[in-house]
Every structure is written in C-alpha cells, then in structure tokens.
Amino acid sequence: MRRWIVGFGLAVAATCVPACGTEDPVPDVVVEISNVQFSPMDVTVEHGGTVEWRFDDGGLLHHVESPGLFDSGITGDGTFRHTFESVGVYEYSCSVHPYMIGVITVL
Template structure:
C-alpha cells in the first residue's frame, strides 16, 4: 500500500501544470530582491511575498498584475523579448526589471 501511495504522489508531482521557475524574486523589507532578473523568452518569474504580511502589488502596466497580496506567490511567464519594468503600486519606490530574451 505504501508503494502504491508513493507512486501516486510521484505521478501527481510529475503532472503539475505549473511552469518551472526561471527566476525568483523575494519581496521583503519593502523591496524586490533581486531587483533585476533575466529569463529566456517563455521564461517564468516567481515573486514570493515574504514581508511579514505587509501588502504589496506587483504590476507592469499592460503586462501583468499580481493583485494586492501579503503572503503568497505570484508567477508570470514572459512570451515576448524585451525589458519589462515593474513596481509595487502600494510602494511606488519599489521597482524592478525583467530582462526577457
């Protein structure tokens, strides 16, 4: 029975529909760390909200918007090459750049 359960768990993990993460950004101490990352076209960035429950919203006008969040993650896959500047709408001094391609 344990072997069957282990096989089911491995298959479930292997069938995950979430994309692999090409770059990770931590939101902590009211900043993005790192503030610049590079990913290939089709690459995914994951932002982890780890600022003690302080609310943030990661967005790039017309590209993506995490919504207001305090303790979760947000992922976005970039399908077009170029530089994407983003910020926190709640703390406008928090800025970052994604280099795609």
C-alpha cells in the same frame, strides 16, 4: 470487487493530476519581496522563462504589476508567477509602495 477497482483507478488518476504537468511551471528566477524591496531588482530570463515573486514581508501588503502585462493583485503572502512569452525589457512596480521598482529582461 469492481467498485474497489474503479475507486482505485480514480485515486490513481487524481494522484497523477498534480504530477502530470498540470502544475504551474517551475520558476527560472525567484524575486523575494521583503524589507519593502524586490531582491534582486533586475533579473534576466530566456524567452518562455517564468519569474516567481515570493511575498515574504511579514504580511505587509504589496502589488506586483506591469500594466497590460501582469498583475499579482494586492497581497501580503504567497507567490505570484508570470511566464514571459516575448523578448524585451519589462519594468514593474508595487502600486502600494511606488518606489519599489524592478526590471525583467527577456532574451
């Protein structure tokens, strides 16, 4: 009986981990990466806001980066998130396709 109770307690604790605040923050803005472009290219978030980039370009490789601030690594699928802790205007680009440029304004 005790083993069952301990096992049940561990199962409940494991279930709580994703639901108890350990997940990534919910994005305030989503930027789609498709057709070899950022959409939208320019976005605005509040201080502490999170931007999520969704790689949805049929597996084509992209790289979202703002040197010294964030770097998604080169990937062709999935998502990348960054939370902006400082007010300012931040340009970012795709190093694979240098003509892909975007701007994040943090209020």
